[in-house]
Structures are given as C-alpha cells and as structure tokens.
Amino acid sequence: MPSSKDALPLNELPCFKGLDPKSIPELIQGGIARSTKHREVLFRAGEGASHFALVLLGAYKLFRNDLSGHESIMHFCSPGDPIGGLVMLNESPIYPVSCSSIGPSMVLRIPRETWTKAWANNAHLLRRVNQMLYQRMVHIQDEKVLQRLPLAVRVASLLATLLERYSRGSESVLPVPITRQEIADSVGATVESVIRLMSEWTGEGILHTEARQIEIIRLDRLLQIAHGEAPVT
Amino acid sequence: MPSSKDALPLNELPCFKGLDPKSIPELIQGGIARSTKHREVLFRAGEGASHFALVLLGAYKLFRNDLSGHESIMHFCSPGDPIGGLVMLNESPIYPVSCSSIGPSMVLRIPRETWTKAWANNAHLLRRVNQMLYQRMVHIQDEKVLQRLPLAVRVASLLATLLERYSRGSESVLPVPITRQEIADSVGATVESVIRLMSEWTGEGILHTEARQIEIIRLDRLLQIAHGEAPVT
DNA sequence: CGTAGCCTTGAAGGTGATCAATGTTTGTGG
DNA sequence: CCACAAACATTGATCACCTTCAAGGCTACG
Numbered sequence: 433m434p435s436s437k438d439a440l441p442l443n444e445l446p447c448f449k450g451l452d453p454k455s456i457p458e459l460i461q462g463g464i465a466r467s468t469k470h471r472e473v474l475f476r477a478g479e480g481a482s483h484f485a486l487v488l489l490g491a492y493k494l495f496r497n498d499l500s501g502h503e504s505i506m507h508f509c510s511p512g513d514p515i516g517g518l519v520m521l522n523e524s525p526i527y528p529v530s531c532s533s534i535g536p537s538m539v540l541r542i543p544r545e546t547w548t549k550a551w552a553n554n555a556h557l558l559r560r561v562n563q564m565l566y567q568r569m570v571h572i573q574d575e576k577v578l579q580r581l582p583l584a585v586r587v588a589s590l591l592a593t594l595l596e597r598y599s600r601g602s603e604s605v606l607p608v609p610i611t612r613q614e615i616a617d618s619v620g621a622t623v624e625s626v627i628r629l630m631s632e633w634t635g636e637g638i639l640h641t642e643a644r645q646i647e648i649i650r651l652d653r654l655l656q657i658a659h660g661e662a663p664v665t
Numbered sequence: 666m667p668s669s670k671d672a673l674p675l676n677e678l679p680c681f682k683g684l685d686p687k688s689i690p691e692l693i694q695g696g697i698a699r700s701t702k703h704r705e706v707l708f709r710a711g712e713g714a715s716h717f718a719l720v721l722l723g724a725y726k727l728f729r730n731d732l733s734g735h736e737s738i739m740h741f742c743s744p745g746d747p748i749g750g751l752v753m754l755n756e757s758p759i760y761p762v763s764c765s766s767i768g769p770s771m772v773l774r775i776p777r778e779t780w781t782k783a784w785a786n787n788a789h790l791l792r793r794v795n796q797m798l799y800q801r802m803v804h805i806q807d808e809k810v811l812q813r814l815p816l817a818v819r820v821a822s823l824l825a826t827l828l829e830r831y832s833r834g835s836e837s838v839l840p841v842p843i844t845r846q847e848i849a850d851s852v853g854a855t856v857e858s859v860i861r862l863m864s865e866w867t868g869e870g871i872l873h874t875e876a877r878q879i880e881i882i883r884l885d886r887l888l889q890i891a892h893g894e895a896p897v898t
Numbered sequence: 899c900g901t902a903g904c905c906t907t908g909a910a911g912g913t914g915a916t917c918a919a920t921g922t923t924t925g926t927g928g
Numbered sequence: 929c930c931a932c933a934a935a936c937a938t939t940g941a942t943c944a945c946c947t948t949c950a951a952g953g954c955t956a957c958g
Contacts, residue, residue: 471935496810499893504810518799521792528803558791559754565798566751570761572805577729577737579812579853580947583914611936620812625914627938643923644936660732813915816946844904858946860906876955877904 442540445486445512447560458550459557460486463542468533470609474515481525483541484516490537491598491608494529495617505618507568508534508608510598515539517561520547535609579620581660586619587629588658591639595648604651609644678719678745680793691783692790693719696775701766703842707748714758716774717749723770724831724841727762728850738851740801741767741841743831748772750794753780768842812853814893819852820862821891824872828881837884842877 492509725742
C-alpha cells in the first residue's frame with residue numbers, strides 16, 4: 433500500500449464525508465494511488481472498466497471523440513470527484529468516455545471487485561454516488577441550455593463555472609492549466625474562435641493569462657457576459 | 666386507488682423487472698395514476714419536488730428554458746421511464762427541469778415519502794435507478810458529441826434514436842406526435858432549419874409525415890446521414 | 899367560423915468554421 | 929545546456945451554414 437494513502441484526508445472527500453472513518457479502508461480495498469503526468473491517459477472509451485477511481489490531486493478530463501476525431505469534453509474532474517463510479521453498475525462495464533489528466537495529477541484506483549463487495553450493497557454510499565451523478569447531470573444540462581446562445585456566453589459560463597468549482601477560497605486564478613483547445617472542445621467550438629474571444633477580453637482587462645494559468649480579473653464582467661447582459665461593443 | 670394500476674403490468678417496467686412482485690405495492694404506496702392531456706404540464710423547473718413518477722403510457726418531455734425563453738429539450742420519456750427519481754435524493758428537492766406530456770399520456774405519481782421509506786434504503790432499487798440515470802447520462806453525452814457536427818447529422822441521429830427507443834417491433838412510425846419545433850429544441854436549432862431538412866428528406870423518400878406522425882421509410886439512408894456518410898447532394 | 903398551433907417558403911445577414919501562415923512556449927535527448 | 933521537436937497561441941481572409949425576419953397556408957377544434 434502506498435504511503436500517500438494515509439497522508440491524504442480521504443474521509444474528507446465529498447463521497448465519504450460523514451461516514452464512519454473506520455469503514456473507509458474497506459471501501460478502498462485494493463486501491464492504489466497512481467500518479468499521472470500531464471496528458472497521460474487513464475483509460476479510453478470502449479475499454480472494459482476494471483477499475484473506478486477517486487481524484488486525489490490535480491485534474492482530469494472526461495471526453496469522447498467524434499467521427500472525425502475531434503475531442504468533445506464532457507467533464508472536468510477535480511479532487512474528490514469519482515471517475516467511472518457509475519459504469520460499475522453494469523454487468524460487463526465499458527467506459528463510456530476517455531479520461532486523461534490535465535497537469536500532473538493523482539487518482540486512487542480501486543478495482544471493480546471492491547465496488548461489488550463493499551459499495552454495491554451500501555445504500556448510503558449508493559445515494560452519495562447518485563447525488564454526485566445527479567449534480568453532474570444537472571451540470572451537463574446547464575451546458576445544453578447554453579447550446580444555442582452565442583459563443584461568448586458559453587465560454588464565459590465555462591470559465592466562471594470552472595473558477596467557482598476549482599478555486600479554493602477567493603483565488604481568481606484557475607489552478608489547472610487548461611488550454612484554449614480544451615475550452616473549445618468543452619463548449620463545442622474551434623480554438624480560433626475561443627482565442628479571438630479571450631484575446632478581446634484580455635484587452636479589456638477581464639482576463640489575464642500567464643504560463644497557461646488563466647486569471648479572471650473581472651469576474652463581474654465575465655458573469656455579465658455569461659448572462660447575456662454584455663454591453664454591446 | 667384507480668383501477669388502472671392493476672391493469673398495467675407494473676412488474677414488467679424496467680425498474681421493477683426481476684423484483685419480487687409482492688414487494689411492488691410497497692414501492693408505489695400512495696401512487697396515483699394521472700392522465701395528462703397533450704401539452705399538459707406535470708411540473709415546472711424550480712418547483713419543490715414533492716413527487717416522482719413512472720411513465721405508464723404515452724410520452725413526456727423534460728426541458729428547460731434559456732434566458733430568452735426558448736425551450737431546450739433534455740429528454741423524451743417513454744413508458745417505464747422514471748421521472749424525477751434522481752432529484753429525490755436531495756434534502757429539499759427541487760425539479761431541475763420542467764415536464765409536460767406529448768400527446769395524451771399517463772404517469773404513476775408517487776409521493777416523496779414513499780421514496781424515503783421504501784426506495785432510499787433498498788440497494789437493489791438504488792442500483793436500478795442509478796443504471797437508468799447512467800443510461801440517460803450516456804445519451805446526453807452522445808448528443809454533446811454531435812454538437813459540432815452539421816445539423817443534418819444531429820436531426821438524423823435524433824430521429825433514428827427515437828425510432829429505436831419508441832417503436833415496438835419493426836414499426837417505422839414514431840408513435841408519438843413530435844413537432845418540428847420539438848425536434849429543433851432537442852438538437853439546438855431553429856424550426857425553420859429543421860423543416861428545410863425534413864422537407865428535403867421527404868422529397869427524397871426518406872421520410873413521410875402524416876397527421877404529425879413521422880414515418881421513417883428509409884432508415885438505412887437516415888443512418889448514413891447520421892454517420893456523416895451522406896452522399897453529397 | 900375563427901383562432902391557435904403547426905408547417906412552409908423566401909430573402910438577407912451574421913456568427914463562427916475553415917484554411918493558412920507564423921510566433922511562442924515547453925519539453926526532450928544528445 | 930543547447931537544439932530541435934511538439935504543443936500551444938495568434939492573426940487574417942474567406943466562406944458556408946444556419947439564424948433571423950417576414951409572410952402565408954394548412955388543419956384541428958371549441
């Protein structure tokens with residue numbers, strides 16, 4: 433067992449919160465902490481799902497490729513997020529999405545066996561998983577509602593959401609090195625379009641990018657744009 | 666208790682399949698079958714979720730409205746689908762979507778109490794619900810992947826999916842009166858664009874519409890379009 | 899028989915895609 | 929530590945797809 437497991441406050445992860453700490457070892461039995469480098473692939477859509485995982489550090493993206501190979505990003509995972517927890521329910525589970533890390537990251541990789549043994553019959557845990565799934569669902573629905581709105585609205589929404597979810601405290605810098613390509617893949621647009629928008633916003637002092645770290649200087653204005661109240665330029 | 670409840674083979678609904686038939690009455694305690702007319706609203710996004718429901722007959726759409734009031738359709742529900750089952754897990758649940766019927770339909774409306782009493786601690790049922798939720802998630806992800814592809818691909822995909830999901834047997838007519846506006850709201854486009862496409866397809870003998878019933882004559886060609894293999898016109 | 903909901907068609911215009919070229923940063927191996 | 933490659937960022941020109949706006953027709957139903 434890797435020592436890192438003890439070092440991390442597992443019982444503070446959202447899906448374990450409130451549980452009897454003594455029951456946790458059972459839930460992560462066979463779990464191995466795995467570090468991944470930037471852009472390293474954890475698994476690919478279509479592979480058999482032999483493990484699920486909990487994000488410990490960094491960030492991961494869940495995505496799929498369309499016919500022409502373009503990536504479509506479904507979700508950005510931050511510490512505490514379960515990965516592949518939902519697919520475990522199936523008999524012969526197959527990952528519906530691919531997963532790769534953004535920046536150096538770490539997951540706790542837990543064999544499916546542990547799921548069937550310790551999770552599948554624990555109503556409390558199942559409700560927890562359900563709830564996280566529900567939130568992810570609402571989130572993806574939020575994005576769908578935005579589908580018809582102008583690109584500026586979608587990008588502004590994404591950035592605001594990421595800032596809210598990722599940043600601890602009142603930090604205004606996204607702690608994850610997200611590229612403009614990834615932003616484009618997430619909102620369903622091209623890099624060029626995203627760049628044009630963000631360049632404009634940088635010029636207006638709303639954003640600032642340094643070493644791939646995106647700083648949101650004027651969250652208020654970004655939210656205005658996200659809500660379609662942007663003053664006509 | 667309405668007599669219709671006994672008339673319907675509840676134990677054949679996907680979420681009850683395989684359960685001990687004797688346990689079912691407990692699961693639908695307080696449930697009332699409710700008929701709804703075409704376009705009747707079952708609940709609105711933002712309302713407190715006092716009930717969940719199972720679709721018995723007909724169809725329902727789950728949707729949300731964007732800033733400017735446009736509808737965005739998240740899901741079409743067919744018989745057996747649970748409605749609002751996921752949101753039940755929250756403390757003070759609030760519907761994340763609105764729901765209205767398409768054509769005359771019927772649901773079994775079950776009070777939240779029954780959920781907390783009979784469902785919340787039943788691991789088997791929770792897994793079932795989880796699984797249906799999972800499928801809905803995969804489906805909405807499928808749609809997101811299509812987001813960047815041409816409208817023709819998205820509409821063709823939707824029609825093919827609906828046919829597959831809704832039609833019993835090898836029927837080629839969608840048994841639900843879906844309007845072009847609803848198709849547009851589902852794929853994130855305007856009515857006019859959808860009409861132009863479908864008119865063209867009707868001209869080519871792929872589709873046929875009569876009394877708002879859409880018949881898919883050449884599923885093979887529709888699938889070609891959906892897969893981006895459409896011969897250049 | 900009139901209204902409401904749905905379908906249709908046309909013309910004009912814009913948002914964002916595509917293509918192409920170039921600059922910049924990061925990472926890697928000799 | 930330098931050189932080279934790979935990944936990322938940027939800018940401009942052109943063009944297509946789809947939206948928007950407008951007007952009119954069809955069908956169902958109270």
